[in-house]
Amino acid sequence: MRNHHVKVAVVQSAPILFDKQSAMDEIASMTKDAAEQGANLIVFPEVFLPGYPRGLSFGTRVGSRTDDGRRDWERYWSSAIDIPGAETQILCELAKELGVYLVIGVVERDQEFSTGTLFNSIVYIGPEGLLGKHRKLVPTGSERLLWGQGDGSTLTVIDTPFGRIGGLICWENYMPLARTAMYAQGIDIYLAPTADARDTWQATIRHIACEGRCYVISCNQFATKASYPADLAYYEDIKEDADILSRGGSAIVGPLGEYVVEPLYNQEGILFATLDLTQVTQSRFDFDVVGHYSRPDIFQLVVNDKKQEVVRFTKTRAKSGWNEE
Structure with missing residues (x-):
């Protein structure tokens, strides 16, 4: 019974x-x-484990990368x-x-085809164990130098005793078709971990709640320069920045x-x-984006x-050589 x-x-x-250990201890x-x-x-923020490297260049310019930048990336x-x-x-x-x-x-290493690709991922864990993951479909801007692209196999929605949960990461939430794929799975609690602390992000999560008729949980890091190791090769990238690098803006929307x-x-x-999931059903009385308000x-x-x-x-x-499938 739900x-x-x-x-x-x-x-x-x-x-x-x-x-990594700092993140595990905080979790x-x-x-x-x-x-x-x-x-x-x-719910924890986007790439909380082991952190979002806001402001770092990793020694990249159009057409070139540096050895020091490669070493910073290897550390990541x-x-x-x-x-x-x-x-x-x-x-x-x-x-x-x-x-x-x-x-x-989390930042996830590819285990299947490569030892050199990272993904910006959400991991779902419950009392019964590992439930699933989602890999960000399109890393934003210069994030593409850090993370690969996910695919449709991880547009994950998890059934729990209190409702169906799932989500998209940061600017994936500006992809209307990706949102629709989540709504079509009957999502009740929509998770939107982000690195966007701008006022305009609040308009985004409130729109998603109205559009999907679901609860939206947005989760961001509060990060200062004190959380950056000073021995990074490209620490100078943020040295003159304001002390607060990400001001947060986490919120919960009905x-x-x-x-x-x-x-x-x-x-x-x-x-x-405390979320009342009956409000999700009530809210869809006059608008159900993939139900009576759709036009298939x-x-x-x-x-x-x-x-x-x-x-x-x-x-x-095989031990003796190659076998045909």
């Missing part, structure tokens, strides 16, 4: 950048704090995680111990577009709210949800 109410916690913080500490206050669903790669892997196992044990659902923005919790700026914190006779969306393979072998290696 629970109609869920208490959610939205973490606005930042770990020490490039420091454990803040998850325990939130669980002690009754939270069932706990080393602080990323595998899914599944040692870190997700620890997080699964934490979620099981506390009986909570965790949604965490299914008719009103704030449940207004944006938090210029400080670290955890937002709490005019508009149709085709989603390729197959995993995209770079290499497909038609032979398998």
Whole structure:
């Protein structure tokens, strides 16, 4: 039987950048704090593990990269995680111990085809273990130097005891067709981890709530220069910037577009709210974007949800050599 109410916690913080253990320690500490206050669903920002490298150039210019920049990137790669892997196992044990659902923005290493590609991902974890992940479809701007592109196989929506949860990362939320693919999976709680602290982002999440008739949880980092290792080769990139590099703006929006919790700026914190999922159903009385307010006779969306393979072998290696499939 589905629970109609869920208490959610939205973490606005930042770990020490490039420091995987710092992020893991913060996740454990803040998850325990939130669980002690009754939270069932706990959401962490975009690439919280191991941090969003705002302002860093990694020594890149159009047409060239530097050796020092490559070393900074390798340091970032080393602080990323595998899914599944040692870190997700620890997080699964934490979620099981506390009986909570965790949604965490991570930097994920490709385990299948390459050892040199990273993804900006969301990982979903529950008391029963690892539930799924989503890889950002299109990294924004210079993020494309850091992260590869996800595919339609991770447009993930998870069924939980309190409703269906899923989400898109930062400027993916400006992709109307990607949003539609999420709505079509019956999403009740829409997660929008981001690195965008501008006022215009608030208009975005409120529009999504009105459009999808769902709760929207937006989660951003509060980051200062103190969270950046001073021994980075390109630390000079941010040396003259303001001390606050990301002011936050995490918020929770109801299914008719009103704030449940207004944006938090210029400080670290955890937002709490108890969501009434019956309001999602009520809100769709007069507008259901993929139901009675759709026109499939005019508009149709085709989603390729197959995993995209770079290499497909038609032979398998056996001890004695190659065997045909």
